[in-house]
Amino acid sequence: MGLNVPTVSTGKKYTIEDYLKLDDGQSYELIEGELILVPRPRTKHQKIANRFFANLDRFVLMNNLGEVNGDVDVYLEEEVVAPDVFFVAKERLTIVGEMNIQGAPDLVVEVLSPSTARYDRKKKSRLYFRNGVKEYWLADPDQQLVEVLVAGEKEWKWIGVFDREDILTSNLLPGLEINLGEIFR
Template sequence: MSVILSDRVYTVWDYMQLDDGNRYELIGGKLVMVPRPRPKHQRVSGKIFYQIEDFLKKNFLGVVIQEVDVILGSDVVAPDLLFIAKDRLDLVGELNIQGAPDLVIEILSPSSASIDRRKKRKLYLASGVKEYWMVDPDQELVEVLVAEEKEWRWAGIFDREDILTTALLPGLEIRLSEVFKGFNVR
């Protein structure tokens, strides 16, 4: 990610007025250009999405949404995937999500990993995200963080041999062997 237009502090209103065909996030008043995802990134994201979506069709506990703007106070981010519990669906607006999702999933890429691991990690905790998954498609790993009162609790790193679960979606089992299966594209 590269910061652009950093000559001033941007607001959510400024962000909402952008219409130049580029993808941005607004973090700490800085407008950040977000590159288009790589094919491997999108395939991993899609596989996780469909496993959660399939589970939610049978167990309506909320919604899973891909790449949509999330307004967190004066910041706007667009996580790769997010889950919002059914009792909090009022956060889902016509144009964006207005508040912290219950679960945020970021698919790491070389250009975004630093911001995802540092700035967004802090932002998500401060905003009230309950669980944060950082998925590394190149290493075939998922790091899971669970929010506690003032810090993240590290729940572990899971690889392609593991089945990922979460207390937010009781009964969901994401088979990481399926998520990371069949990638020859770098």
């Protein structure tokens, strides 16, 4: 069973320059030279992403830790992704531009959907690790679970899976507590 994410299959290896020329009103990501059409999120997906954003943003602003953003182009070498929610630490805010992010966020949250789950777990996971993302959360709206991965020396270290009865914390953001019952309500 292959990835269910629609790719624009022309046999061509796409570049950042090709990506920048796109102007058809669709959302794309560029990974390994493949142009990937990203479907618009469903309402449940967006509500969960918004709740993660609100929780992270409130904590980060209150503690002057950096910036939380989402659904904005993130340029990683010759690849472009748009994570659902992400955090960039204060000391790295130089990567945040007006139009996009030029480098890896510190924390990425991807809300899985049926069409992107395998893609988020495999290709994006490798891309994020290779480019220096420190923490990666995969939120599954259907199972109401969050899987937490932390960058190790050579690969992701699996921290665990948390459900709606848990309070999600982060070594990257000490003091952060997210009630997953509120996220998945």
